[in-house]
Amino acid sequence: MSTSPAAYHHGNLRDALLAAGLQALEGPGGKAPSLRELARAVGVSPTAVYRHFPDKHALDKALAREGLKLLGNEQAVAAKEAGGGAAGFAATGRTYVRFALAHPALFRLMFTQGHPVGDGEAPDEARALLTANTQALASDPERAELLALQAWSIAHGIAMLMLDGRIPADDALIERMLDTKSVFP
Amino acid sequence: MSTSPAAYHHGNLRDALLAAGLQALEGPGGKAPSLRELARAVGVSPTAVYRHFPDKHALDKALAREGLKLLGNEQAVAAKEAGGGAAGFAATGRTYVRFALAHPALFRLMFTQGHPVGDGEAPDEARALLTANTQALASDPERAELLALQAWSIAHGIAMLMLDGRIPADDALIERMLDTKSVFP
């Protein structure tokens, strides 16, 4: 799933580009890399990239998917550590916002790729976890779906507004804003 | 406040640039214009822009402020038409999301300029309206501030997720998700 050490310069250019892209995006202070930057980082000519991605946007979409995987994993372990149930659900939300603050550039990229709603892609782990949680917590499944979208929206809104500096990126504030008793009683 | 017909080519280049920028951004299918595009649209050399803005980012920030004004106005009239109070508050939220869907590029620009939270700028009308509404609806003023941030976050989250195509941009869905009885009982 990443950077197999053998056959770097030849062989798996695609994976190498994604790895270099993630490294550039990760962490606070991460930046969205240019296509040429990534080619340089991997030691290849800019046009070589086009053998593996039709254009820059496709590369970005692939990086976004990679980011979604990371987020899903972090959420899954956080939910498990919290013991599942309502506590796990809450942990999921906190982790979402913290992930955004920890990897601003990556998080922005993940949600700026124009992901048409009806495309046949399988739902990412984060999304699957969300619906599973709400289905377990709500009786009515339709109401559960609405709850899922609302929970997603408030977490996403908090994350975005904090990233943009519209709301102080305070950890205690995250806690209060996401308090399930207050928002979803 | 816009495009005074006299003295176009000489005089108010700054306003002309902002007007051209807004026109490019407005509407669905709007796009973030390049500095050179705007210069062309106004009939001026690219570097002339630098007499009025230190760099592209400053221009974008000015456009973002312009967009916030537009949003604030729309929200104000919507709240007034709904008769104020709780109904007005709800109208404010709906208008927020609808504005985002009606002007995707502008909305994105408005919230991607890195607006450091502590800077001395006066709060925009949208923000002022928000706190006024929650102060009126909640007894405890501290609880009102939290409610304001939560309401903002959920509206912002819905808007962003719909813009990114993660959630269907359905008007009825907006209504259900923002239903105050369901979210803030």
Place this chain on the structure above:
DNA sequence: CCTCTATGTTTACAGTGTTTACTTTAACCG
């Protein structure tokens, strides 16, 4: 009227995404 300052223009540079044409490398198969 003459000067000075605000506001433009020209030219140039480094960087970007992308196309086209060319070269190498590896794999396949008779």
Place this chain on the structure above:
DNA sequence: CGGTTAAAGTAAACACTGTAAACATAGAGG
């Protein structure tokens, strides 16, 4: 094996971007 073929890489070029430096031109004020 050995030769052909397709995959994967390179080089050069194009149109575009934001920006800097040096120069030109009003228009206003003393």
